[in-house]
Amino acid sequence: QKEVEQNSGPLSVPEGAIASLNCTYSDRGSQSFFWYRQYSGKSPELIMFIYSNGDKEDGRFTAQLNKASQYVSLLIRDSQPSDSATYLCAVNVDLNDMRFGAGTRLTVKP
Amino acid sequence: NAGVTQTPKFQVLKTGQSMTLQCAQDMNHNSMYWYRQDPGMGLRLIYYSASEGTTDKGEVPNGYNVSRLNKREFSLRLESAAPSQTSVYFCAGSMGSDYGYTFGSGTRLTVV
Numbered sequence: 745q746k747e748v749e750q751n752s753g754p755l756s757v758p759e760g761a762i763a764s765l766n767c768t769y770s771d772r773g774s775q776s777f778f779w780y781r782q783y784s785g786k787s788p789e790l791i792m793f794i795y796s797n798g799d800k801e802d803g804r805f806t807a808q809l810n811k812a813s814q815y816v817s818l819l820i821r822d823s824q825p826s827d828s829a830t831y832l833c834a835v836n837v838d839l840n841d842m843r844f845g846a847g848t849r850l851t852v853k854p
Numbered sequence: 855n856a857g858v859t860q861t862p863k864f865q866v867l868k869t870g871q872s873m874t875l876q877c878a879q880d881m882n883h884n885s886m887y888w889y890r891q892d893p894g895m896g897l898r899l900i901y902y903s904a905s906e907g908t909t910d911k912g913e914v915p916n917g918y919n920v921s922r923l924n925k926r927e928f929s930l931r932l933e934s935a936a937p938s939q940t941s942v943y944f945c946a947g948s949m950g951s952d953y954g955y956t957f958g959s960g961t962r963l964t965v966v
Binding site for chain 2: 748
């Protein structure tokens with residue numbers, strides 16, 4: 745079974761804090777990893793992707809990948825109320841086979 | 855630039871009725887996908903089309919059929935709707951697996 749696991753939350757952080765979202769995956773052959781943001785009632789929106797071990801930074805977002813531990817994370821620095829959403833971890837387990845976690849709901853409190 | 859467009863946005867069907875969900879993209883994507891999203895289950899792949907003229911089953915294809923009419927359009931058909939098909943359906947497009955997906959706005963389907 746090619747699973748992608750996330751803590752469903754809700755994760756609550758104060759405005760300005762760092763939010764840390766975590767994801768584990770079961771297929772060791774996976775090569776590409778994605779984070780999507782989904783506001784309530786809306787469609788998922790791609791915010792980050794990472795292919796290599798280590799960190800990748802884009803503005804306030806940092807994606808971290810550890811293939812040996814089969815672990816992907818997303819850090820959101822200086823969290824804003826507008827970051828409140830569900831964050832979906834996705835893993836490409838095969839060509840045209842992207843598996844999604846159930847998502848972590850993040851609430852940023854003013 | 856419309857991106858990925860889905861119709862309809864909402865639909866209520868009675869058990870046994872049929873319907874087709876439409877999806878069109880203007881992003882020159884080779885690959886297109888249909889997913890369903892259920893609470894606590896995440897997005898699950900129903901069918902995909904890697905290129906014009908080809909379609910393949912995903913994780914949960916039973917009860918569905920698809921057509922890749924041309925490069926722009928990829929439709930999903932429910933021949934005999936069942937309450938278990940109540941869900942939010944998303945169409946997505948991609949230039950390739952490593953590029954991530956662009957999703958349409960979704961269709962909220964209720965089967966009673």
